[in-house]
Amino acid sequence: MKALRGNNAGFTFYAGGSAMIDQSSDSYGAIIYAYTETEVLLWRPSTANPNGYLIYVGGIWGAGTNNQQDTVVEVTVKVIDFNGSPCSETYDCIPSWSTMASTCASTDCPIPVDITNANKLYDGVTNGSRTLYSCATGYTGSSNESMTHCVNGAWTTTAMTCTVSFISANSILLNQTIEEWIEDIKKELTVDKKATSAYTRSLISVYDARPSAVAIGGVGIGMLCLVGLILLLPDLINIFRYCCESSEKD
Structure with a gap:
């Protein structure tokens, strides 16, 4: 609620006002509201009640400085849609404050369409959602327009199509040639272990004249x-x- 006149002209107060009172004879200010998905309902004190105001600032709240008791204010209702769909608001505010309605029209989009031979990934169907398309393996896209957006209930269009990737005979020949080169290089780099000097030495026992070797050999033989x-x-x-028993018998 916005005060239009008085000591607090231009000030905005929350719609709940100051309705906590101990006695029915105390002055108070209040607007109580309730809302559904399609309507916002406001309640104000009856004009027959001399103690009820839309804005009441006084007593300990006003500290005797900015006192104000007013029944004419500007009311602002803010509607927030967490799904991102914009609302079209209509108001019917007659002097008795009997009705104040607000309607929200859904702007959700349908499920994104499929593109032949393409994969799709989308983050929702609410206003502002996005869909990303990518061609399947072996297919090439016809354009870079791979993303669409949900705008007021409809997806933006894309001219993207996915066609089979063209492979020329030269490409196949080049791949075969590279594979042959790789095999030749592997053969050149591969060494037969039986042709190495280490393998040959492992088959031959060589005499070692060192005393330690002779001692170790002697101990081994012993x-x-x-x-x-x-x-x-x-x-x-x-x-x-x-033999002894045989000789004794003889």
């Missing part, structure tokens, strides 16, 4: 002989015992 002797010792004992 260990092998000891293991063999331990394995053969029971058989040797049995053979020796058999």
Whole structure:
């Protein structure tokens, strides 16, 4: 509510006003409103009530400075549509404040149309939504107009079409030639491990004259002989015992 005159001319007050009172004889100011999807309803104090005003500033609220009691104000109703659809508002404000209606016309768009051999991605169907088209794999677009917009219930048009990508014989030949080059390079870079010196050295035992090598070799031979002797010792004992028993019998 906007005060048009008095001490607070030009000031805007919230529509709820100051309707909290302790006694019915106290002065107050108020506009109470209710709304639906299609209507806004306002209520004001009856003109027969001498204590009811549209704007009341006084007592402890006005601090004795900007007192005002007024029944003539300018009322502004703001309608916000969170879906982005604009509203067409009509008002019928007669002196008794019996009716104040506001209607909103939907501007949602239908589901975006399909383009042959193309994919589509859209972020909604409300006013301001967008649809992005892209040709499927193997197809080429005829234009760069790949996006449409939802404007007041209709999608903007696009001349985009998707046709099969043309592949010439030269392109196929070039691809085959490149593949042959790659195979030749791979053959040139591939080395047979059996033809390397490392593989040859792994098959040959070379004499090492260093004392440490001789010592390690001797210890290894001794260990092998000891293991063999331990394995053969029971058989040797049995053979020796058999020979002794045979000689005694003779």
